[in-house]
Amino acid sequence: MTGKIIPDIVVSRLPVYLQTLQRFAKEGETTTSSKELGERSCITAAQVRKDLSFFGEFGKQGSGYNIVFLSDQIRSILKINRGWDVALVGVGDLGHAIARYPGFAERGFRIVFVFDNDPTKIGTKIGKHTILPTEIMVETIKNAGITVALITVPSRAAQAVADQLVQAGIKAILNYAQASLNVPDHIRVETVSPILQLQHMMYYL
Amino acid sequence: MTGKIIPDIVVSRLPVYLQTLQRFAKEGETTTSSKELGERSCITAAQVRKDLSFFGEFGKQGSGYNIVFLSDQIRSILKINRGWDVALVGVGDLGHAIARYPGFAERGFRIVFVFDNDPTKIGTKIGKHTILPTEIMVETIKNAGITVALITVPSRAAQAVADQLVQAGIKAILNYAQASLNVPDHIRVETVSPILQLQHMMYYL
DNA sequence: TTCTGTGAACCGCTTCACAGCG
């Protein structure tokens, strides 16, 4: 089972299942079925079973899946059964909002450094973080061994920041800038694109 | 050509093409090819040609696509060759950041109303908008004939807000809350899910 | 020649359907 290549689209559904499972857990459920999990995740039951079977046999025939057990398995597969230290680059309005948002830390993504290049911001505090100058970014990230970063700088600066992050040893970038980033093949980038999502929806109006 | 059902995945790539075309335009180009447009959009040339051919014959054999013309065609297909009035619900940190972000207006999505239910916020100004109480939301949106809304309220409140928005005649919702919304079939919802995107990437680290 | 538009081949994800176990 391990070593087999899993379709990326399957991996991308695991966080969705996890989210639904957490909702079930909050509702006091202890067990679910592929049918129920699928319905609440907008995915067919067969798809759910096939997806999960890529990674193991997590269910019990006749009774379904144990919610806590399956959640733990998915967290383990996604490597989010541990915490991840994250760097945040760019403290405009959006960076500010993200730095103060507790949702990332609740899922194990701890923002440990916040960088900006604006001299009037450097040294000031945002929550419990002191804003650090980008000059020391590469070295700081390298020394801390951080591999995940969020980019919330203006589009025109995003590529330069990405280049620095790659140099600093970052392996995964969540990009909030309205720009597509050029990075080496072994670096993962996901872009948050609310504008593209809006434009997409307009087609159907 | 019109009336034919276009795969949603094709529609979802149009905004990507448009974004790339705009970059080309800014770089002073006037013409491009499926090869060039594809490379900069991380999509194969054949895919680009096939996608565009769903909607018409926009290129010239031998020379490629006129950038301005193709941009206009895509904007027209997506119905973003006009402006859209948008309502924003929820003025926490994120809503605040979005209300002040000029990127939406630059692409024709004008935020015309901002709602919140916090009495200490209602009546205060954010940019040029006065924050309005949610009590008058349904009526205000209905009267203005607005069909697009952004939800930036806490997860627990998102479904209730969505229900109201549907009642108000909203047809497309961009949901920033960490929650999946239940809405009638004819309403489009897209969710911005940075946390799911991060979790997805962790698999590959 | 260059590059588009497109039928056909291909490939991979989704769905089906059922064996098998509790």
Next chain:
DNA sequence: CGCTGTGAAGCGGTTCACAGAA
């Protein structure tokens, strides 16, 4: 009987390859 796990079938999107226009 209920529900999983899974080979096989089905389907839809992607890629190929080439006719044809500039």
